[in-house]
Amino acid sequence: MSSQAADPLYDLxxxxxxxxxxxxxxxxxxxxxxxxxxEKGDLAQGTSxxxxxxxxxxxxxxxxxxxxLVRESLSERERLWKIAPHIIHPLRFVLxxxxxxxxxxxxxxxxxxxxxxxxxRALPPTQSIDLRRHPAGAPLKPGFGRGYVYSDGWVDDARLVILNARDAADRGASIHTRTEVMRLERAGEYWTIHARRASGETGRFRARIVVNATGPSVxxxxxxxDVPINREIRLVRGSHIVVSxxxxxxxxxxxxxxxxxxxxAIPYERDFTLIGTTDSDHHGSLDHVAASAQEVAYLCDGANRYFARAIAPADVIWTYAGVRPLVDDGSGKPEAATRGYRLDLQDGEGEARMLNVLGGKITTYRRLAVEAVDRLKPFLPSLSGKDWTAGAPLPGGDFPMTGLADLLSGLARDYPFLDRGEVDRIGRAYGTAARRWLGDxxxxxxxxxxxxxxxTQAEAHYLxxxxxxxxxxxxxxxxxKLGLRFDADQSARLSRWMEERP
Known part of the structure; x- marks a missing residue:
C-alpha cells in the first residue's frame, strides 16, 4: 500500500x-x-x-x-455444478x-x-422408498418405513469462494487479504479507503464505488x-458438528x-459425518464464533432420534459455526427468517456511491453478483457485456459436469504413487488445475x-x-479439510515451513 497520490483509482x-x-x-x-x-482476514474465513x-x-x-427464492436457488443448482464439477456434485437426500x-x-x-x-434437467427426480429394504434404512433405528429420496447438491464452500477470487484475479482484479478497512471517506465522486495490513502497515486506496459485502459486519x-442505513439485519448463528x-x-x-x-446428516471427507445446522439469534462477538455446548447437545440428541448408533458430545471430532446476516423480516423464529437478499444502493447526487449487500445464501451467490453488477452499470462506463458467469468454468472446472470419474481415473493413471484417497481429495479440490502443481x-x-x-510441499507452495x-x-x-487428520506436531511442522517462506 502506498500514498494516496500514487494510488490508482479503481472503478469498484x-x-x-x-x-x-x-x-x-x-x-x-x-x-x-x-x-x-x-478482506481483513483470510478468504472465506467467516460465514462462507x-x-x-x-x-x-x-x-x-x-x-x-x-x-x-426456492425457484431461483433450484435454477442455480445445475448451473453451478456445470461451472465447478470438481467441487460441486449431486447428492441424494433421504427424507x-x-x-x-x-x-x-x-x-x-x-x-x-x-x-x-x-x-x-440432469438431476434425478424424487422417489418413494421403503426404508425397511432401502440401504439408507440400515443405519436407522427400527420403525422407519416410508421415506422419500430427492436431489440437491454438495459443495466445498470455502474452495468455491477461493476459486471465484482466483478467477477474478486472473481477469485483472487486485485481491488483498489480511487488509482491514479502518475508515472510508467520501471525496467528491470517489472514496478514499484507509486500510491496515496484519503487519501493521497502513495505506490508502481510492475507488469510484464501494460494495459492502462484509456479511454480518455490514x-x-x-x-x-459514517453512512446511515434503513435496513435491519438479523444475525443468526448456524452450528455444525462432525463425528466419525x-x-x-x-x-x-x-x-x-x-x-x-x-x-x-451428510457424508463428509470420506471418513466422517457432518450434522447440522442450528438456528440461534447471535448477540456476541463476530471474531470468534463457536458452537455452544447446548447446540452441540441439541444436534447429538437430534441424530440419536434417528440413528441406531448413538452419539454424545464426547464423540464430536470438530465443531464449527457461522453467523448468517439475514434481512430482518419480522419472523418470530430464527429458522423462519428469509434467506433472500437485498441490494441497497446509496447514490446521492455528486457523491461516491455505495452498494450494501444484505442477506443471501451460497446457492444464489452467482445471481446476486450478476444483479449487483447490473445495478451498478449506469455508474461504470468501462463495464461491458452481460451475464457471463453461468457458462464460464471456475479454475479447474473445465471438464464435463458428469466427467469427474474420468478426471480422477486420469490422475490415478498418471500419478500412480498417489493412493485412492489422495487422488480423490486432490481431484475434487483442484480439478484440472491439479496438474499445475503435480507436474511431471x-x-x-x-x-x-x-x-x-x-x-506435500508442492501443494502447499501452490496454495x-x-x-x-x-x-x-x-x-x-x-x-x-486436512485439519481433521493432522495432529499437533504435523500442524506445527507445516506452520514452521510456511513461516520460513519469503
Whole structure:
C-alpha cells in the first residue's frame, strides 16, 4: 500500500472476501471493470466456510412461502455444478416420514414442487422408498418405513469462494487479504479507503464505488463510513458438528424434529459425518464464533432420534459455526427468517456511491453478483457485456459436469504413487488445475516435503502462491479439510515451513 497520490483509482472496491464479495469481483472483472477486493482476514474465513456445504433450493423454505427464492436457488443448482464439477456434485437426500410430524401429503406436495419449479434437467427426480429394504434404512433405528429420496447438491464452500477470487484475479482484479478497512471517506465522486495490513502497515486506496459485502459486519462497515442505513439485519448463528462416519452409503439425510426444525446428516471427507445446522439469534462477538455446548447437545440428541448408533458430545471430532446476516423480516423464529437478499444502493447526487449487500445464501451467490453488477452499470462506463458467469468454468472446472470419474481415473493413471484417497481429495479440490502443481512428478519425493496425509510441499507452495494461503490454518481448514487428520506436531511442522517462506 502506498500514498494516496500514487494510488490508482479503481472503478469498484469490494470490502469482504466471502462468497458474495468474491462472486461480485469475478463478475465485474470479467466485464472489464477495474476491481479491488479487501478482506481483513483470510478468504472465506467467516460465514462462507461455515455453511452446511449444500447447493440446494431449500426444501423447508416452501412452507414459509418463499417460492421465488426456492425457484431461483433450484435454477442455480445445475448451473453451478456445470461451472465447478470438481467441487460441486449431486447428492441424494433421504427424507424419512415420521408419524405425528409433517403429514405425508405435505411432504409429497413439497417434493413435487421441488422437482418441477426449478428447471431440473440432469438431476434425478424424487422417489418413494421403503426404508425397511432401502440401504439408507440400515443405519436407522427400527420403525422407519416410508421415506422419500430427492436431489440437491454438495459443495466445498470455502474452495468455491477461493476459486471465484482466483478467477477474478486472473481477469485483472487486485485481491488483498489480511487488509482491514479502518475508515472510508467520501471525496467528491470517489472514496478514499484507509486500510491496515496484519503487519501493521497502513495505506490508502481510492475507488469510484464501494460494495459492502462484509456479511454480518455490514453495519459495522457503514459506521466506519459514517453512512446511515434503513435496513435491519438479523444475525443468526448456524452450528455444525462432525463425528466419525455413521453410515457407509453415499446418500445424505434430511431429518425433522418435533420442534419443527430440520437438520442434515451428510457424508463428509470420506471418513466422517457432518450434522447440522442450528438456528440461534447471535448477540456476541463476530471474531470468534463457536458452537455452544447446548447446540452441540441439541444436534447429538437430534441424530440419536434417528440413528441406531448413538452419539454424545464426547464423540464430536470438530465443531464449527457461522453467523448468517439475514434481512430482518419480522419472523418470530430464527429458522423462519428469509434467506433472500437485498441490494441497497446509496447514490446521492455528486457523491461516491455505495452498494450494501444484505442477506443471501451460497446457492444464489452467482445471481446476486450478476444483479449487483447490473445495478451498478449506469455508474461504470468501462463495464461491458452481460451475464457471463453461468457458462464460464471456475479454475479447474473445465471438464464435463458428469466427467469427474474420468478426471480422477486420469490422475490415478498418471500419478500412480498417489493412493485412492489422495487422488480423490486432490481431484475434487483442484480439478484440472491439479496438474499445475503435480507436474511431471513420478514419485512422492518429487513433490518435496511430505507433511502428512498426502499434503506435500508442492501443494502447499501452490496454495501460498496462487490461493493466498498464509497460515497452516488457511491450508488445513479452508483450502483443504486436512485439519481433521493432522495432529499437533504435523500442524506445527507445516506452520514452521510456511513461516520460513519469503
Amino acid at each position: 472496491a469490494i470490502i469482504g472476501g466471502g462468497i458474495n464479495g468474491c462472486g461480485i469481483a469475478r463478475d465485474a472483472a470479467g466485464r472489464g471493470v477495474s476491481v479491488l477486493l479487501l 466456510s461455515a455453511s452446511t456445504k449444500l447447493i440446494h433450493g431449500g426444501l423447508r423454505y416452501l412452507e414459509h412461502y418463499e417460492f421465488g 424419512p416420514w415420521v408419524p405425528g410430524l409433517r403429514p405425508r401429503w405435505l411432504l409429497r406436495l413439497g417434493l413435487f414442487l421441488y422437482d418441477h419449479i426449478g428447471g431440473r 453495519l459495522d462497515l457503514l459506521a466506519r463510513a 462416519r455413521l453410515f457407509d452409503h453415499d446418500c445424505a439425510y434430511f431429518f425433522q424434529l418435533p420442534d419443527g426444525r430440520i437438520f442434515f 512428478a513420478r514419485r512422492l519425493d518429487d513433490l518435496g516435503i511430505h507433511f502428512g496425509h498426502g499434503l 501460498m502462491t496462487r490461493e493466498w494461503a498464509r497460515t497452516a490454518r488457511d491450508i488445513l481448514w479452508r483450502r483443504t
